Amino acid sequence: xxxxxxxxxxxxxxxxxxxxxxxxxxxxxxxxxxxxxxxxxxxxxxxxxxxxxxxxxxxxxxxxxxxxxxxxxxxxxxxxxxxxxxxxxxxxxxxxxxxxxxxxxxxxxxxx
Numbered sequence: 001x002x003x004x005x006x007x008x009x010x011x012x013x014x015x016x017x018x019x020x021x022x023x024x025x026x027x028x029x030x031x032x033x034x035x036x037x038x039x040x041x042x043x044x045x046x047x048x049x050x051x052x053x054x055x056x057x058x059x060x061x062x063x064x065x066x067x068x069x070x071x072x073x074x075x076x077x078x079x080x081x082x083x084x085x086x087x088x089x090x091x092x093x094x095x096x097x098x099x100x101x102x103x104x105x106x107x108x109x110x111x112x
Contacts, residue, residue, distance in 0.1 A: 036066070
């Protein structure tokens with residue numbers, strides 16, 4: 001009879017796998033959201049919405065395009081990730097980003 005009065009245990013904390021998945025989700029969402037916010041495709045979407053006077057259709061088209069390009073990135077990333085080591089992928093990504101930065105700096109210096 002007294003066992004009914006005992007406090008019930010709290011819900012267990014997130015498992016390590018769930019916690020890790022949540023961190024990956026949050027990191028991915030924030031990175032893509034911030035990257036897309038000022039992207040030229042968002043400016044284009046804004047202009048298309050203003051010109052078409054049909055924002056719902058523009059939203060559906062833009063959303064579907066973003067979903068499909070994200071799916072392509074995930075599938076390609078999974079394919080490459082299963083064939084190359086994580087260290088090599090990190091180095092390749094780093095070299096690619098440095099190359100893009102140098103290219104943008106070169107363009108800024110010579111065009112500006």
